[in-house]
């Protein structure tokens with residue numbers, strides 16, 4: 001059995017692994033014999049056709065580093081005549097069966113996302129465990145549309161500012177709102193944002209964390225034991241072992257906005273560590289679709305060193321919402 005994914009908050013408090021057993025309605029094992037028994041219990045069985053007698057799995061929508069997401073029909077809502085009784089249902093990958101506290105990962109995603117109510121953040125319905133299979137799962141609004149990585153694959157030179165501005169501002173608004181409620185995303189990348197028919201949604205708070213003092217009972221993910229984030233969107237300090245912070249989210253979102261406005265990752269898809277060694281930051285230019293008055297803000301957000309990344313999500317948003325200065329303003333140096 002692998003070490004737990006979460007850190008115990010204090011020696012007196014129960015280890016995060018206890019949470020899994022809470023989620024599974026079981027108690028933590030103390031003896032080696034019990035540990036073996038629990039290993040068998042957390043090994044994920046095949047996904048049942050119907051979870052909790054309510055969610056009928058229809059098809060797989062996508063697989064990520066941590067979970068698999070299915071389209072499911074909510075039989076309860078269907079019974080009451082809901083014409084659109086569909087949800088997205090997320091479970092953990094089988095790779096996580098070896099971790100004693102794997103389900104706490106899903107619960108953490110639930111606890112963080114459930115705090116958020118914003119038009120550009122995915123709506124979460126619930127967290128539950130199917131008693132028979134002992135599968136923990138989340139139910140979320142079913143999103144239909146293009147993810148930003150799909151959008152980029154069909155726009156290799158980036159997209160026009162009129163569209164990019166709308167997307168960037170919606171993303172920043174969602175992230176700024178999350179930060180204002182003490183929720184860090186921790187894994188911003190183009191495949192974690194989708195252009196749904198009623199606007200952009202940021203999703204997958206699976207690697208997120210609460211800010212200090214928010215949700216104090218929630219265990220903290222131990223990133224040393226679990227490195228599932230995508231290196232090319234990870235800020236330098238994260239790669240060096242620092243915890244996620246509002247500033248690490250700013251670096252990641254800046255990479256995404258650079259990609260939207262140029263079609264290319266700012267550092268040739270290298271991690272910040274590799275890009276710093278080759279001094280790629282010295283060769284950064286304003287992306288072709290980004291208005292020049294927005295470049296200083298984006299450039300600051302892309303700084304490798306945290307101390308130089310002196311910009312918040314709110315400030316980036318303000319910079320991107322500003323119209324270009326008029327000729328008069330440029331002549332008289334008003335902006």
Ligand SMILES: Nc1ncnc2c1ncn2[C@@H]1O[C@H](COP(=O)(O)OP(=O)(O)OP(=O)(O)O)[C@@H](O)[C@H]1O
Nearest residue numbers: 061062063064065066067069088141142143204206
């Ligand atoms: N609410 C949703 N509606 C429709 N499809 C979704 C939804 N949530 C996720 N998906 C699809 O499932 C895929 C995996 O989901 P998600 O990103 O949440 O999993 P993950 O394992 O945390 O991924 P990652 O590797 O990005 O951390 C997504 O890329 C997307 O295609």
